[in-house]
Amino acid sequence: MLVLAAITGLGLLTLSRWLQQSAESPVEIVNAMLPQTQCGQCGYPGCRPYAKAIINDEADINQCAPGGDSLVTALARVLGRSTGSVDPAFGVQTPLSVARINEDACIGCAICIAACPVDAIVGAARYTHTVIRDECTGCDLCVAPCPVDCISIEPLRLAS
Amino acid sequence: MDIQELYIDKPNWGITFTRPTASAGGLKLRTMPPPDDLIVSLHQNIGVAAEPLVKPGDWVLKGEPIGAVPHGSLGARVHAPTSGQVITLAPHSVPGHDAALCVHIHSDHEDRSWPGYAPLIDPLAKSALELQAAVAEAGIVGLGGAQFPTGDKLDPQAGIRILILNGVECEPRINCDDALIRYRAEEILAGAQSMLHILAADDCIIALKSDTLKAIEQIRAALEKLGDKRFRLALVPPVYPAGGEAQLVQLLTGQEIPAGGLPRDIGAVCQNVGTAAAIARFFTTGEPLISRIVTVTGSGITAPVNIEARIGTPLNKLIQFADGYTSDNTQLVMGGPMMGVALANDSLPVTKASNCIYVQAAEQTQPPPVEMPCIRCTDCATVCPVALTPQLMLQAQRTDDFDRLQHLGLSDCIECGCCDYVCPSYIPLTSEFTRAKKTLHNMAFESERAIKAEARYNARNERLQEQAELRKRELDAQIETIEMPPDDKKDALRRLLNRADNNDRGNSE
Numbered sequence: 001m002l003v004l005a006a007i008t009g010l011g012l013l014t015l016s017r018w019l020q021q022s023a024e025s026p027v028e029i030v031n032a033m034l035p036q037t038q039c040g041q042c043g044y045p046g047c048r049p050y051a052k053a054i055i056n057d058e059a060d061i062n063q064c065a066p067g068g069d070s071l072v073t074a075l076a077r078v079l080g081r082s083t084g085s086v087d088p089a090f091g092v093q094t095p096l097s098v099a100r101i102n103e104d105a106c107i108g109c110a111i112c113i114a115a116c117p118v119d120a121i122v123g124a125a126r127y128t129h130t131v132i133r134d135e136c137t138g139c140d141l142c143v144a145p146c147p148v149d150c151i152s153i154e155p156l157r158l159a160s
Numbered sequence: 161m162d163i164q165e166l167y168i169d170k171p172n173w174g175i176t177f178t179r180p181t182a183s184a185g186g187l188k189l190r191t192m193p194p195p196d197d198l199i200v201s202l203h204q205n206i207g208v209a210a211e212p213l214v215k216p217g218d219w220v221l222k223g224e225p226i227g228a229v230p231h232g233s234l235g236a237r238v239h240a241p242t243s244g245q246v247i248t249l250a251p252h253s254v255p256g257h258d259a260a261l262c263v264h265i266h267s268d269h270e271d272r273s274w275p276g277y278a279p280l281i282d283p284l285a286k287s288a289l290e291l292q293a294a295v296a297e298a299g300i301v302g303l304g305g306a307q308f309p310t311g312d313k314l315d316p317q318a319g320i321r322i323l324i325l326n327g328v329e330c331e332p333r334i335n336c337d338d339a340l341i342r343y344r345a346e347e348i349l350a351g352a353q354s355m356l357h358i359l360a361a362d363d364c365i366i367a368l369k370s371d372t373l374k375a376i377e378q379i380r381a382a383l384e385k386l387g388d389k390r391f392r393l394a395l396v397p398p399v400y401p402a403g404g405e406a407q408l409v410q411l412l413t414g415q416e417i418p419a420g421g422l423p424r425d426i427g428a429v430c431q432n433v434g435t436a437a438a439i440a441r442f443f444t445t446g447e448p449l450i451s452r453i454v455t456v457t458g459s460g461i462t463a464p465v466n467i468e469a470r471i472g473t474p475l476n477k478l479i480q481f482a483d484g485y486t487s488d489n490t491q492l493v494m495g496g497p498m499m500g501v502a503l504a505n506d507s508l509p510v511t512k513a514s515n516c517i518y519v520q521a522a523e524q525t526q527p528p529p530v531e532m533p534c535i536r537c538t539d540c541a542t543v544c545p546v547a548l549t550p551q552l553m554l555q556a557q558r559t560d561d562f563d564r565l566q567h568l569g570l571s572d573c574i575e576c577g578c579c580d581y582v583c584p585s586y587i588p589l590t591s592e593f594t595r596a597k598k599t600l601h602n603m604a605f606e607s608e609r610a611i612k613a614e615a616r617y618n619a620r621n622e623r624l625q626e627q628a629e630l631r632k633r634e635l636d637a638q639i640e641t642i643e644m645p646p647d648d649k650k651d652a653l654r655r656l657l658n659r660a661d662n663n664d665r666g667n668s669e
Contacts, residue, residue: 036609038617048617
């Protein structure tokens with residue numbers, strides 16, 4: 001009887017210590033693995049909403065195109081689900097890229113500024129806009145709204 | 161004067177090559193005149209590329225500055241290796257860079273010197289900062305292969321206590337430092353004295369391989385002549401890779417550099433003997449770094465020799481000076497057989513990092529052996545000079561377990577190739593680790609971007625929410641100030657609005 005009590009007590013102690021250690025919520029953990037492109041290709045308005053959807057079993061782990069197949073594998077490992085590759089219905093993985101505004105063509109309408117999920121475009125109404133390359137995630141959301149089609153996406157060469 | 165000598169124990173790591181290395185006897189040193197055309201890279205250093213100071217059509221003199229360091233960046237100046245005309249300023253393939261901006265100079269065969277640098281009459285009477293600036297002005301970088309800007313490495317304020325002169329050329333077949341020591345020992349020591357002055361240190365160890373007898377003889381004679389009590393001589397057992405910076409510092413001082421750290425973290429600076437000689441040459445003659453000694457050797461070279469060549473000399477001209485190839489089918493390697501990098505062709509130029517051109521005749525090379533599974537013999541861990549466990553690292557690399565790879569110390573791997581050499585299954589361990597390092601580097605880069613992007617995304621959402629709340633508050637306040645019409649007027653208004661609504665619906669249907 002005493003032994004049983006001791007074992008239960010030890011078990012509870014271990015559990016509480018484990019819970020304390022994993023103070024990070026599951027959503028935080030999944031969000032930290034996502035590429036933070038905030039592109040919306042997964043169907044959710046940003047990476048954190050998608051992470052929440054994964055944890056709530058509303059979305060599958062293979063919907064993030066920028067994360068690629070390696071993300072699916074990593075998520076599968078962490079969440080104990082079966083691995084696979086990115087569902088092509090949600091897009092394909094493209095190399096790391098950034099947006100570039102053709103400043104000669106820009107009319108200063110500020111629509112792209114509103115579209116950028118990470119505020120990587122600098123400019124004001126009727127002033128030329130430009131993309132801050134260091135902050136741009138290459139998510140592509142600014143390209144379509146531009147009324148003069150002056151935004152292009154270029155690959156970012158990683159230093160070797 | 162009795163030269164203080166350090167006895168260094170043979171380390172329990174690394175490889176002792178049983179075939180006698182070239183440096184036991186030593187290849188001769190010949191000086192090659194500048195060729196007709198020189199391709200001088202503007203990126204011959206760790207850090208950023210130099211900005212060009214010349215344009216096509218300009219005439220330059222030997223030693224004239226042609227590249228300057230962008231303000232506030234880490235870099236090194238570049239100088240014209242001979243007098244002539246700048247033909248083009250264009251990207252060119254050089255060893256180590258697919259496309260570096262290069263200055264193509266066509267020699268006028270007169271080799272006239274630029275008068276802008278006067279010899280420093282008494283360098284030790286100048287201040288440490290003046291000498292440090294002079295070293296940077298001369299475009300001097302670490303000539304052991306790493307090309308770190310020497311002016312930045314010799315920091316008077318780093319609290320350096322010991323200077324180590326690295327003459328331990330441990331890679332087999334490479335011979336250029338040995339030749340420098342045999343022919344120019346006094347220049348090396350003079351440069352070392354300037355280095356000690358800049359660092360405000362008074363302890364210098366000159367390290368040589370214990371089997372390079374001629375070089376030891378020359379250094380001993382030079383030390384006797386100099387009579388500087390601050391210098392000690394260390395004879396290091398000829399184990400590869402004892403000449404690696406971290407390995408040598410540990411062997412000589414007994415202290416291990418902390419992981420991810422530098423020798424300066426334990427008060428030491430390690431410089432190649434060639435770097436010291438380059439400093440002495442600039443101070444005594446005013447000639448900046450425009451040439452270096454390159455070992456040209458291998459079964460594919462007719463007359464292996466050490467050549468003092470101008471920076472920018474095309475390799476095919478260099479090899480011609482060594483009496484050409486022995487065979488039509490050769491493989492060129494920049495560096496030695498352990499850590500060398502294969503070159504695509506021989507039109508690439510000599511850079512400040514070119515210590516050796518190792519050419520193998522195809523008839524003498526064997527096809528690469530077939531890789532077999534790992535048998536867990538741990539010979540790789542036994543030889544590793546950094547005490548890593550390549551066996552476990554390979555497992556982690558092949559299962560994409562990057563966390564484990566980091567934990568096992570991948571970033572401390574010096575890519576020396578010892579594990580490759582001893583592996584009985586012929587697993588190409590070093591190239592796996594080089595690849596893994598690149599992947600990890602890219603992952604770290606992406607991770608940094610992701611963290612920044614998330615922060616900006618959250619900040620933007622907060623801003624939009626604040627703006628929405630502000631608008632709502634303003635709107636509410638406005639509504640408060642509106643005077644409400646009396647009830648009968650309200651009814652009339654309501655009827656009007658309903659009629660307008662119905663009309664709208666009628667129109668839309």
